[in-house]
Amino acid sequence: MYCVRAITNDVYWVGANDHRLHLFENIHPIPRGVSYNAYVLLDKATVLFDTVDWSVCRQFLENVEHVLNGRDLDYLVINHMEPDHCASMEEIILRYPKVKIISTEKSFMLMRQFGFRIDNQDLIEVKEGDTQCFGKHTVTYVAAPMVHWPEAMVTLDLTDGILFSADAFGSFIALDGRLFADEVNFDRDWIDEARRYYTNIVGKYGPHVQHLLGKAATVLDKIKYICPLHGPVWRSDFPYLLDKYTHWSTYDPEEKGVLIVYASMYGNTESAAQILASRLCEKGITNIRVCDVSNTHVSELISETFKYSHLVLASVTYNLGIYPVMLDFLEHMKALHVQKRTVAIIENGSWAVKSGDLMQKFMDDNLQDMTILNERVSMASALHEDKQQEMEQLAQALADSLQNLEQS
Template sequence: MIAMTDSIYWVGVNDRETHLFESMLPIPQGVSYNAYMIVDEKVALIDTVKADYNDTYLDKIKSVIGNRDVDYLVINHIEPDHSGCIKSVVEAYPDVKIVGNKKTANFLEGFYGVTENVLIVKESETLNLGKHELTFFMTPMLHWPETMMTYEGSNKTLFSGDAFGGFGALNGGVFDNEVNFSFYEDEMRRYYANIVGRYSDMVQRALNKLSNIEVQTICSTHGIVWRDNPKQVIDLYDKWSKQEGEDGVVIAYGSMYGNTKAIAEQLARAFAELGIKDIKVYDAARTHMSYILSDIWRYNTVLLGSSTYNSKMFPPMESLLSKMENSKLKNKNIGVFGTYSWSGESVDLLQKLTEQCKIQLFEPTIKNIFAPGSETVDNCKALAKNLVAAMK
């Protein structure tokens, strides 16, 4: 338990044990599940934590309120890493009212079989706790259909669900003015690119909806609490949701025997010779695609290369391309390259991404049979020159 004010508490937990978030995304630095509690004439919990940490969560609540009852449990987001303790809360506090919107109620019954003592709230409705009043804002598809945010007016605190969150367990520092943010920024962007990015249009709607509210503290369900400079994370979400990439290059490739890799190396050198310093080169078979996608989200220029494998793309590149398409990537300048020995479908398949995502493909397309030669070097330099000109 950590006191945020004299009546608002962080009652979250750190997960340093799970290897894969959502059974898919590596989290070598762990992740936090943030939950909060407001103690007033009425006691309100804001979200719970993953079921694995049920006992720790309940102990933190009791360490603050002792034998008092919990009156409300507000569910901003019912994904199980934030709702896993609902049944335990109901068992410990049988009279608790669970607060959510109409869509929350459907998930609540489906996941946990809970149908009683459910308080349905709508856009801008309020709930009075005494000195604290909660106002609810619907933010559907950020990033589930039922997601909403809860605003506490007296402390100007926004409980934002998964929005403004990130990977990384909290290493002692919980608040933004207690940590070196550069340690968390890459993991926050990776979280955004892989989980929230597909719903960037909904992020913009939410930012517009909240633009007239004075926010002094942002309390996400993952990552640090922003109380010193909440504008910093709002600006980052605005930038990422507009997909405003920095000048820089990501080169991602899949290569069986080194020929496609050789082209990737030649492209990297061509960009360096043109003065580009931020160049990230990834072998898609050796780097988890979540890290590659994070840098693709960061920079404005992307080179994608693949050898042809059984008339298709090299499988790790195929997975990356599928994730990029699903993420609704836009505002990127793209070049494609690849090699083959007897058929050459991989480059054609890479080109289709640009059509599906409506992103700009730059020439020349580099498609080599067998090993790259001197003509390939010239094409790499020409492609890099065209893409650098687009940056400027």
């Protein structure tokens, strides 16, 4: 049976939710599920904007059939052809063989590369600034390369002010009936998963997102709805959403606070991390998150790194190197272009204390615009009373840095 929701009198959500998938892109845990969004426009012509992942294809097809209500499908607009959105397009072609496909040159190239059989269809190649009229609705196409694939575009319905935004403004979490962002407490229940989605999927491409935001700013007064391919539809509170995306895409910290990430084999480095957290709280610094790098998924660590202004790396030395899961976290920071953070270091080792120098060298060599505090806690096996002063100096340096950030 169908499961659809109306966005306007002419536009319907025909996507589906997935609670069975454990790993998005086979790497990111999604314990609260994910939605795959697609939209149908009913006008003089009928238009489907994107499709869905194969896992929810049956529900999607029932939704499209219901909304069309016996009409044929005239156009299929593919804004982003990654398989979690394009996998069902051949099923659409089988059911609506006269459908014309609208997309970019690179998108058609990638469709063929994935083996999608499209060459018996009418293919309409569009580029930046092209417009098309479907009846009373006129749309314009806006190139969005590397947000987050090179073929991506977004489509703006100039009539009703609907931005079909592809993967931009998306989020993890299944919709479960609540289509609009104002139907949930987004800042309480969704923002962490929206940040984790952005930072791990799109985070590397901040300059490209900024370029798209610049284009959107010129037509912001025309946008009344933002319809992404994952997560809720936005119809209000655009400044809130754009402020988050501006912070994330410029790598500016979202909040003033401290993320403490530790790697501990026998609990001694963990103890040092907890002592530092207590010292910071005593100094009035309470916006703190403490994470064990061994049992916190790296996608969450990356999300929290984008959130907080200050980062503490506390790691044991392992085989004269950085503890493997801490090194993996650093490699992810490098891959996703984390920058503009203030970093403090706690190092540990029993027969060779090397991790601090190695972590600092990694950041110096691979990360941009990172401020590494001179104060460091260096411990041999466990934290002893003689390290009280080092811990106090580190806590004070972090507190002073945060205070200077507030005053700037």
